[in-house]
Amino acid sequence: MRKILVVGAGQSGLQLALGLQSQGYEVTLMSNRTADEIRSGRVMSTQCMFHTALQHERDLGINFWESQAPRIEGLGVSVAAPDSSRAVDWVGRLDGFAQSVDQRVKMAGWMETFAQRGGQLVIHGAAVSDLDYFSRTYDLVLVSAGKGELVSMFGRDASRSPYAEPQRALAVAYVHGLGPRPEHPDFDAVRCNLVPGVGELFVMPTLTTSGRADILFWEGVPGGPLDAFQGVKDPAEHLSLTLELMERFTPWEYARATKVELTDAHGTLAGRYAPTVRNPIGRLPGGGLVLGVADVVVANDPITGQGSNSASKCAASYLASIVEHGDRPFDAEWMQSAFDRYWDTAQHVTKWTNAMLGVPPEHVLNLIGAAGQLQPVADRFANGFNDPSDFENFFYDPEKTGAYLASVSGA
Secondary structure, eight states: OEEEEEEOSSSSHHHHHHHHHHHHHHHHEEESOOOOHHHOOOOOOOOOOOOOOOHHHHHHHOOOOTTTTOEEEEEEEEEEEETEEEEEEEEEEEEEEEEEEEEHHHHHHHHHHHTTTOOOOEEEEOOEEEEEHHTSSSSEEOOOOSSGGGGGSSSGGGOOOOSSSSSEEEEEEEEEOOOOOTTTTEEEEEEEETTTEEEEEEEEEETTTTTTEEEEEEOOOOTTOOOOOOOOOOHHHHHHHHHHHHHHHHHHHHHTTTTTTETTTTTTEEEEEOOOOSEEEOOOSSSSSEEGEEEEEEOOGGGGSOHHHHHHHHHHHHHHHHHHHHSSOOOOHHHHHHHHHHHHHHHHHOOOOHHHHSOOHHHHHHHHHTTTTTTHHHHHHTTTTOOGGGGGGTTTTTHHHHHHHHHHHHH
């Protein structure tokens, strides 16, 4: 039986550990926190998982919260005008519903499941020196801890990383008491509110430790008016600032948020990071090799909501590569091929995300505007969040965008 070590207990690490376990591998999972510490700790992310990523969980039988989490049936886009009215406002229908489950709920539950199924769970914050030792006792070491010392083993791929600095300041609040969008009170949707030159507000329904909730998520252009959360430690102050900025820049969303309160004392998060693609193979001081997973090797800005989706797709891709490899050694050539297979999918996410971080060109503005009049355009844009490769067909190239809009409008 092949022995595999997974370092890091997030979406990708846990999904991969559970998948390998189901295939009969002897799996050790290393986490720097216990399940209880995760469950009672601070929120770790926003997450909205679309159909393909959710299906990877269903395939492993670990979609434990599907019946409890809100069904997200649409994705809406609003663009603020200079007077804070809405210049654009539409919602596209998703072909398959999306869902968001607070990672505190999911990661704690999955970790307990892994242990109950006989997996070896080690609570330890791993350092490079630990991996140097472990690489000699395991057939394969996978690093899925996306922050800290371990990431430094994986060099930045400058050719795939156009940004050296963070492109957004991020601020998250989990709340109870948000009212429905009055235009569509009958179904749940993720709301992407674009404030040109200032940033974005995302609003999404989620399942948290205390039940149904909503996430208010500001992405602010660094140095701009939304870049106001650094140094804010008090959760109540964080929420107050979130709402104050909503009232100023997205009053249509503020109107349904006047009675919200935080889900819990750990329901806020703020930070920033530079979107980065890294080389997938980490070389240890003793000569051993480790393979980077998900955010360790492809970290995109959350502006396109792809983090947990990419983590799920990476775990599924790596699982297939490992199983197909049989008893052969997991050498550098195999590690590179496993990453390249994942990059076939991930490259579309990175290209789209980096495009959305820039100033949108005229043809993209035309596309977003046209979606307000042409429902098929709104639906196609919404479903691009599930399959970002489709944006190649109608989003980046002005001629393709023009041809697509002409075909839909009958012009």
